[in-house]
Amino acid sequence: MKIGELASATGTRAETVRYYEKIGLLAPPARTSGNYRSYGGEHLARLSFIRRARDLGFTIETVRELLALSDDRTRSCEAVDGIARMHLAEVDRKIADLMALRGELGRVIDTCSHGTVADCKIIEALAPHSHG
Amino acid sequence: MKIGELASATGTRAETVRYYEKIGLLAPPARTSGNYRSYGGEHLARLSFIRRARDLGFTIETVRELLALSDDRTRSCEAVDGIARMHLAEVDRKIADLMALRGELGRVIDTCSHGTVADCKIIEALAPHSHG
DNA sequence: ATGCACCCTGTAGGAACTACAAGGTCAAGC
DNA sequence: GCTTGACCTTGTAGTTCCTACAGGGTGCAT
Structure with a gap:
């Protein structure tokens, strides 16, 4: 899945996806031989979560917290x-x-x-x- | 009237007043011999208008339009x-x-x-x- | 003369993107 | 095989509406 597909699948823009990667909200994906970002289901789920939380008015920092909480299931x-x-x-x-x-x-x-x-x-x- | 007085009279900060001047929303006032900004009633009225419109959620650009519209009384x-x-x-x-x-x-x-x-x-x- | 509150300019930061510029990749069409 | 065009890459600068310094100047009281 290329960045544009991921973006349109989640209602985001490619620039925003790259921005989320840059600020460490979304993990860097694998790259194709042509150096294109290649996303999988994990990224789709994660970005969907981020988008939805942002739409609900959570700040980026809060989203970061929520992601950390969801990653640590023992909490x-x-x-x-x-x-x-x-x-x-x-x-x-x-x-x-x-x-x-x-x-x-x-x-x-x-x-x-x-x-x-x-x-x-x-x-x-x-x-x-x-x-x- | 110095900038600080104007600011507190309108519920603004001095920095914001200077900012409004910089972006052309508020006309540059006369200066004192010591190079202080010296404001009069006109400025007070205009800044009050700006503040109130901003409090009502109008963007700076919309405030600019409203000011332009209000200047043309026959419109x-x-x-x-x-x-x-x-x-x-x-x-x-x-x-x-x-x-x-x-x-x-x-x-x-x-x-x-x-x-x-x-x-x-x-x-x-x-x-x-x-x-x- | 010495504080102190206030003023000056200019620049950088902040939140969360958004918009280029200048170039690389890839599939389709002729 | 070559061109066209959509898409991708990086990096940087702009957006909105201020806010916060830094480094200095002014004005008034003590």
């Missing part, structure tokens, strides 16, 4: 659980922030009277506010 | 409204993604909390997806 689930919990809290914060933002943005848009910029409420809403 | 509000609506849609999408993530993390924690190592499903939870 308890507690560490994994802890990481997940930390992320859950973070995700909850992000959701709350975005909901507040959404409300404000929605209000701003609702006030738009579709006139000229001179009396655009959106611009007004962005204009100077007291700030501490 | 129709339509473009401004469109930008805000597009941004709102983006925020909605992010919220949806985060809600999905939240559910997944919750499930992982739930599974982990009453199980042994063998039962830990976090790795499986992040296992390969089909990618087309």
Whole structure:
């Protein structure tokens, strides 16, 4: 499996795959006689995991931790659980922030009277506010 | 008004103010005899606008557009409204993604909390997806 | 005159990629 | 057998939005 195939199989770009290899997240694969990277099922599984975790908002460093945990099967689930919990809290914060933002943005848009910029409420809403 | 005062009046850092000047978002102010930046009400208003728009999640480039639009007072509000609506849609999408993530993390924690190592499903939870 | 808080410029770093540039490999088509 | 074009290689620099120095200058109080 060449890098392009691996990339499209996992929804990644070839550049990103090489980047993951460079930062030590994905093991360097064997090479063909023409010096092309040659991937197998192990790499596919691993990269799928990485992609999915990244999509779920885990940082590269957290993904590294999770991979280390999954590699060491003797370890308890507690560490994994802890990481997940930390992320859950973070995700909850992000959701709350975005909901507040959404409300404000929605209000701003609702006030738009579709006139000229001179009396655009959106611009007004962005204009100077007291700030501490 | 010196840079530090402007910064604290708008909830920004001095470095960020200089950065905004460097990328052409904020006009260079007059200088004192000692070469300090000297800001007036115009700068305060504009930086407040920038800060608020950034807090609402608009990118620097979008803020630039909004500033350009707001400078042309006779222009129709339509473009401004469109930008805000597009941004709102983006925020909605992010919220949806985060809600999905939240559910997944919750499930992982739930599974982990009453199980042994063998039962830990976090790795499986992040296992390969089909990618087309 | 001596601190000290603040200001100046310029550059490097950080997170996680992304986009070249300049060249090598390979299968297909003529 | 040779060309075309898609793909691969390495390396480096750019992206976004700042943040953090380093190494110096200014202004005010003691």
